[in-house]
Amino acid sequence: MQEKKLTYTLEEAKRSLERYCVYQDRCHQEIERKLKEMRMIPEARELILLHLMEHDFLNEERFARSFARGKFRIKQWGRRRIERELKQRDISAYNVKAGLSEISPEAYEKTFMEVSRKRFNGVREPDQYKKRKKVADYLLRKGYESHKVYEVLKYLERENNS
Structure with missing residues (x-):
């Protein structure tokens, strides 16, 4: 059986994409x-x-801002991961910066500590070096800055040993 391909008039396509954009902010790449x-x-x-x-209906700065807010709040991604994901979607450097400005430094630090502590306490590994590597890899995958990751690991290890 042959699959029937839909065809759209210009107006039908406009209306369809308007609905697509209203449902959720989109980037140019998704529309293309x-x-x-x-x-x-x-x-x-x-x-x-x-x-x-x-x-x-299509606003790249608005998309970058809502993307950064959502990924930080819901998935607890770090700045590096958000920046990388936005660049993959061909978002301009200006809009990437605007998106990252949506994350307050206080909320970022608080979330980073919560995620780090939760993962550190959740990894059941008797070998301290393997545990440190597992936690560091997880935090780096989440997009947190490497210098912060290693600082927080030292802090958590001291906290747990005292």
């Missing part, structure tokens, strides 16, 4: 991918992108 899936010609893609930007 969606337009290719819809099999729109390059001229139509340009018109639709322009329409979405003019009517504020």
